Amino acid sequence: MISLFIFVQKTSPAKICSVLFLLAAAGCLPFNDSQFDPDGYFWAVIHLSCVGAYRILQKSQKPNTLSDIDQQYLNYIFSVVLLAFASHPTGDLFSVLDFPFLYFYRFHGSCCASGFLGFFLMFSTVKLKSLMAPGQCAAWIFFAKVITAGLSILLFDMILTSATVGCLLLGGLGEALLVFSEQKRV
Template sequence: MSFITSFCCRSSAVSWLPASLLFVGNIYAGSRALSRLDIPFFFTLQNSSHVVTYFITTALHREKHKTHQLKTISMGLMLLSAVNLPLWDPQVDRSAYLWAVCHLLCAGAYKAFEFHKSSNLSDCEQYCINCLFSVLVLALAAHPTGDLTGALEFPSLYSGVFHCGCGASALLGFLLLLVTVKLKRGLSSEHVGIWIFISKVTAMSLSPLVFTVNINTSSFVCVLMGLVGEALLVFSDRDSQLG
């Protein structure tokens, strides 16, 4: 019996590796983008990952997918805000936006994989596999003789800053996972979405107090448009559950 359980867990872990690869792309591209973008702009672009997830799930399950008008409007607003933001950014950084696009593509594909992939793994087990896989990939890429070191500008494997950053990221990510799991167990998905939305709005509002944020009227409208789109997405998910 223990052999069968071990084999099933091993099989589930192997089947989860594509998601782990997307997780690595998600965290690395997101870190590169966030290091060069203001937090309100980063969240506005990150919201477009919902659009990527929506398109993937619609393409894979077209016959089972029901389109709600409110959800379509929310997707349109989030996509429109993300597309127009680089045009109105007062100090646009092309490299930062390129990394942001890679981040939202990986994040959206990861959500679609997580939602439709039947797995016997718990959230904590999935996160542990993601962390182990990311440490392996990033450590190999950060090695001084690695081919990816120069291409992706990884820091040296022996950099203390690199080690501290990885450790802090893993610790904070695990704590965030525990909070998310606790929220999912104690609250409905609707309320979880509301709390995530509130946390993003709070982070955007407080970011100018900690960092220098260069924003003009046009880019501010793009940020607001993205927030409105995410708010409509939360309400559309609630309506679909009630329906």
């Protein structure tokens, strides 16, 4: 969608519908979340803004001299620095000491596992992109997202309502349409 407005690129109707479904699902989810926490959504908006800015910067540079791995490293470093500086004015820097699970080994183990698994997922995604056609790669990434969403519903203590499930299904439909538009493009 960014490329449609900023770089005036031709975009397929399937891709536009996909983005609209994803935006509708993301926009409706906070209003239908029975465990709503504004801090979580605040940081999600910050993350999405950073990713969007990074994508715009990435598309605006004509000669891309950095490899995919180097781009990911720069993205991670930029995110850590930005979030470290953003945590002080929001008060999250000092409220971390009041976190109830701060001294539990399961919490620290889960954080480390999440970091390692995220790194290996990023690394395997970069390798997948270099070995497969874009449509096939998009299909595998979609499959990974479906498995992740399904496991997160099982592993985390969530209260599912019909509206929440609708938002999740609408987001899944948007992702599936994105994969379809990628395969039609190739």
